[in-house]
Amino acid sequence: MRDRTDRTLPRYDCHVHTQCSPCGQEQMTIENILRQAQCLGLSGLCLTDHLHPKTSLEQFSRLRAELDCSPIPSDLRVWVGCEAEVLAPGRFTLAPSAASHFDLVLVAPYHGLDWVDRPRGHRESEIAEFILLMMHSALDCPGVRVVAHPVLVWMEWAFDLERVYRIMLESRSMSLLLKRAARGGIAMEINSKFTSGPLREMVLPFYRRCLEQGVKLSLGSDAHSPEGMDIWDEFQTFVDDLGAEVPGCLWIPSEHLPAAHP
Numbered sequence: 001m002r003d004r005t006d007r008t009l010p011r012y013d014c015h016v017h018t019q020c021s022p023c024g025q026e027q028m029t030i031e032n033i034l035r036q037a038q039c040l041g042l043s044g045l046c047l048t049d050h051l052h053p054k055t056s057l058e059q060f061s062r063l064r065a066e067l068d069c070s071p072i073p074s075d076l077r078v079w080v081g082c083e084a085e086v087l088a089p090g091r092f093t094l095a096p097s098a099a100s101h102f103d104l105v106l107v108a109p110y111h112g113l114d115w116v117d118r119p120r121g122h123r124e125s126e127i128a129e130f131i132l133l134m135m136h137s138a139l140d141c142p143g144v145r146v147v148a149h150p151v152l153v154w155m156e157w158a159f160d161l162e163r164v165y166r167i168m169l170e171s172r173s174m175s176l177l178l179k180r181a182a183r184g185g186i187a188m189e190i191n192s193k194f195t196s197g198p199l200r201e202m203v204l205p206f207y208r209r210c211l212e213q214g215v216k217l218s219l220g221s222d223a224h225s226p227e228g229m230d231i232w233d234e235f236q237t238f239v240d241d242l243g244a245e246v247p248g249c250l251w252i253p254s255e256h257l258p259a260a261h262p
Helices: 030-039 058-068 096-101 124-138 161-170 172-184 200-212 232-242
Strands: 012-016 044-050 077-088 104-108 144-147 187-191 217-220
Touching (some): 012 187, 012 217, 030 044, 044 104, 058 077, 077 124, 124 144, 124 161, 124 172, 161 200, 172 200, 187 200, 187 232, 200 217, 200 232
Parallel strands (some): 044 077, 144 187
């Protein structure tokens, strides 16, 4: 067992929402986000507001302009990205022509559930197949670098989610998915929704499969408030429980993205 000090996580938060996201709280101003990032000792920060179907790209241009006028600490790098959505297999909220507008593209496979023909029954196998279909489609999104909260899906009826995950992990489609991600250099996000609570133990086997197949992991607080960015103890425990090699298992923005602010 390696010494814990050798396993300390590089602090790059790849999923943070500003007040421009409909779900972002008013205190998520650039000033407050940068202050919290400095308090948490972050080395890098990706601002990834939602790109919904009617979101204007001007929102992200204004964000860049605001960053240009902000006093960013010299030891903090900041990238401007987005959290795009899969609306249906092959349909995304991000057009190919707009992908270059962003330093980082996260893709959420399931935010567009109101727009897709999703399964209406109670069969876990059908739900597992649907989740995998949407995850495969996420890999086709223009400019995708990270799949956001990859195995998180909300549905309105009761089913055995743990059994759904088991079916997914045993599926050939899952193996193909992870091979595609590894080959394309696309990371799977460890999200704050997975680091504690009922999903934690269910999703650990998925991330172990990612590591076995050479898929990098990205760390994203998915914060909508400054307090939500303070997730690093939970991230550290989660990655420790995976037994992952740090930093080798991680997708680190400073190694994969263009130059950032400052």
